[in-house]
Amino acid sequence: MISPNLAATAYDRARPAIQPAQGLPDGMSRAASEFASVMDQVDIASTGAMTGATDTHQLVQSIAQAEIALEAAVAIRDKVVEAYQEILRMPV
Incomplete structure (x- = not known):
């Protein structure tokens, strides 16, 4: 069985893969x-909720x-x- 700490650690290691792309126009870059x-x-x-360090209200608000x-x-x-x-x- 996977522990919450192990799941949080694995998730944290995978996060750099979802960073915004470089070279976007200024407005798009800021939005990203x-x-x-x-x-x-x-x-x-979410990580705080898995480890018991975050209040449920804060978790629900951030998810919304x-x-x-x-x-x-x-x-x-x-x-x-x-x-x-x-x-x-469009016709050429």
């Missing part, structure tokens, strides 16, 4: 950094903020994909 910051906060709260940030990121992604598909449909 803010999104990563919100996700970092929920990671800290992460959900809003994720919904915004998905909406932006959908608009970008929609714009790309519209460009592909």
Whole structure:
């Protein structure tokens, strides 16, 4: 059985794989950094909840903020994909 501390440690080691990409336009770079910051906060709260160091109210609040940030990121992604598909449909 996996202990909470082992799970938290493994998760913490995997986090660098999800850092924002380099070379994005300034506005997108800032938005990606803010999104990563919100996700970092929920990671800290989740890890604290697994180890018993974080209050449940703080965990729920950070999860709600992460959900809003994720919904915004998905909406932006959908608009970008929609714009790309519209460009592909244009006659040359």
